[in-house]
Amino acid sequence: MHLGVSESMRECEYSQISTRSSTPMETPYKKRTPKKKKWESFPGRNKFYCDGRIMMAKQTGVFYLTLVLILVTCGLFFTFDCPYLALQLTPAIPVIGGALFLFVLGTLLRTSFSDPGVLPRATPDEAADLERQIDVANGSTGYRPPPRTKEVVINGQTVKLKYCFTCKIFRPPRASHCSLCDNCVERFDHHCPWVGNCVGRRNYRFFYMFILSLSFLTIFIFAFVITHIILRSHQSGFLSALKGSPASVLEVVVCFFSVWSIVGLSGFHTYLISSNQTTNEDIKGSWSSKRGKDNYNPYSYGNIFTNCFAALCGPLPPSLIDRRGFIQSDTPQLAPSTNGITMYGATQSQQSHMVSEIETERPPPPLSSSSRAASPSS
Numbered sequence: 001m002h003l004g005v006s007e008s009m010r011e012c013e014y015s016q017i018s019t020r021s022s023t024p025m026e027t028p029y030k031k032r033t034p035k036k037k038k039w040e041s042f043p044g045r046n047k048f049y050c051d052g053r054i055m056m057a058k059q060t061g062v063f064y065l066t067l068v069l070i071l072v073t074c075g076l077f078f079t080f081d082c083p084y085l086a087l088q089l090t091p092a093i094p095v096i097g098g099a100l101f102l103f104v105l106g107t108l109l110r111t112s113f114s115d116p117g118v119l120p121r122a123t124p125d126e127a128a129d130l131e132r133q134i135d136v137a138n139g140s141t142g143y144r145p146p147p148r149t150k151e152v153v154i155n156g157q158t159v160k161l162k163y164c165f166t167c168k169i170f171r172p173p174r175a176s177h178c179s180l181c182d183n184c185v186e187r188f189d190h191h192c193p194w195v196g197n198c199v200g201r202r203n204y205r206f207f208y209m210f211i212l213s214l215s216f217l218t219i220f221i222f223a224f225v226i227t228h229i230i231l232r233s234h235q236s237g238f239l240s241a242l243k244g245s246p247a248s249v250l251e252v253v254v255c256f257f258s259v260w261s262i263v264g265l266s267g268f269h270t271y272l273i274s275s276n277q278t279t280n281e282d283i284k285g286s287w288s289s290k291r292g293k294d295n296y297n298p299y300s301y302g303n304i305f306t307n308c309f310a311a312l313c314g315p316l317p318p319s320l321i322d323r324r325g326f327i328q329s330d331t332p333q334l335a336p337s338t339n340g341i342t343m344y345g346a347t348q349s350q351q352s353h354m355v356s357e358i359e360t361e362r363p364p365p366p367l368s369s370s371s372r373a374a375s376p377s378s
């Protein structure tokens with residue numbers, strides 16, 4: 001591509017804007033600083049544990065409530081109901097209950113502790129490159145046009161890609177920016193405070209398995225605690241049965257009040273999975289027929305079983321944020337572009353990266369970034 005004089009001036013301006021952003025990893029002249037891992041200066045609002053292996057949202061209070069409710073209810077069930085039920089009925093009850101409990105706990109922790117599919121933010125160079133592309137596409141009038149969207153056609157349906165001003169990327173189809181975690185998440189479903197994480201492309205199936213198995217576990221405990229109370233009341237009367245196992249009363253109350261929402265949620269997500277929709281799309285009514293009869297969901301395979309298979313058994317994409325990788329001390333943090341990511345607009349990352357590095361060698365032009373922002377030049 002041939003750039004005119006004014007274009008190369010713009011390029012200088014862009015690279016100047018980009019390299020002035022004061023991110024902690026841009027310390028080109030300090031070679032001997034101890035190496036930092038990427039999770040330590042992750043731009044989103046997330047918490048990391050175990051040297052970056054565990055990733056959660058910043059607010060995790062409700063997650064601990066979920067954990068306590070499950071642990072306490074199951075603990076009471078296994079301590080006070082299971083010995084009686086195993087003796088009176090069958091030892092299969094604690095075995096099945098235990099297996100369900102382990103499955104619930106496993107899927108919960110897998111949902112809560114993993115990367116939901118966070119899209120890496122554009123590096124300053126990639127952002128500058130994208131700005132330049134946008135300006136070229138809009139005839140470079142100098143004024144920034146307010147709508148920053150791209151349109152792509154997916155299965156005959158036009159889908160708008162919005163530009164994320166925080167992550168400086170065009171969001172891929174179905175991605176959305178979580179305001180709580182401050183990240184763009186692939187196939188964003190919703191932010192779930194109960195699991196203390198976003199639910200997106202990389203943890204949706206575990207979230208679904210969690211709520212589904214939790215429905216079964218809640219119904220299972222509820223049914224067998226009632227059975228326990230009935231069996232005891234046959235022996236010694238209803239009131240003394242309640243007195244004999246006060247824990248059962250607490251379990252019944254917890255299960256009774258939670259089962260409706262859990263089963264309802266499982267049903268809702270079963271519907272979403274079978275039609276290949278996300279909660280986000282359902283709430284916005286993205287594919288609602290109210291928007292016109294040509295408005296159909298382009299992601300649906302047209303078959304309930306294929307949709308379910310795709311959501312639950314399809315290949316799981318790798319994490320794109322490489323949170324345990326080291327920050328290169330002499331270069332800005334680079335998105336792992338080799339992971340098969342399509343950055344929708346923030347392409348040519350390597351190229352622009354090299355170009356800007358050459359440019360930063362030069363003395364900066366007298367135009368400051370603030371004057372560019374103030375005056376719509378060129």
Ligand SMILES: [Zn+2]
Pocket residue numbers: 164165166167168176177182183184
């Ligand atoms: Zn974003």
Ligand SMILES: [Zn+2]
Pocket residue numbers: 057178179180181182190191192197198199
């Ligand atoms: Zn979130």
